[in-house]
Amino acid sequence: MPIYEYWCDSCRRITSSYRQNSAVTPPLCPGCGSSDLKRIFSTFSVQKTYRDVYEDILSDRDLTQGMMRDDPRALAEWNKRMSGGEKSTPDYEEITERMERGEWPVTQMDKKRKEFSSQGEGKSESD
Numbered sequence: 001m002p003i004y005e006y007w008c009d010s011c012r013r014i015t016s017s018y019r020q021n022s023a024v025t026p027p028l029c030p031g032c033g034s035s036d037l038k039r040i041f042s043t044f045s046v047q048k049t050y051r052d053v054y055e056d057i058l059s060d061r062d063l064t065q066g067m068m069r070d071d072p073r074a075l076a077e078w079n080k081r082m083s084g085g086e087k088s089t090p091d092y093e094e095i096t097e098r099m100e101r102g103e104w105p106v107t108q109m110d111k112k113r114k115e116f117s118s119q120g121e122g123k124s125e126s127d
């Protein structure tokens with residue numbers, strides 16, 4: 001069963017949860033009991049393991065502190081990293097859903113990667 005991650009807007013914490021698929025109702029936030037958790041995209045962390053990415057983020061003090069301060073840029077950065085450097089877009093949701101059905105939309109992913117790299121954010125993805 002895959003691990004999905006959810007972000008709680010109320011208390012700013014991330015919850016990891018085993019779900020059968022993304023359509024399953026998100027868990028309640030263990031911190032505040034909120035049921036309004038947003039799913040964080042982590043499906044595309046195919047090159048690094050989930051744990052690698054997670055520890056990479058947690059070791060980035062600027063990023064974690066930014067998140068504690070409710071800095072939207074930090075949140076965006078988190079999402080970006082958890083999604084393997086991609087942006088979470090409706091397109092991506094569709095791709096994610098397809099992958100969860102066992103398909104592997106290589107062409108779409110490749111296109112997205114090219115789009116992303118052509119945006120040239122300066123920050124190099126260490127690998």
Ligand SMILES: [Zn+2]
Nearest residue numbers: 008011029032
């Ligand atoms: Zn909460």
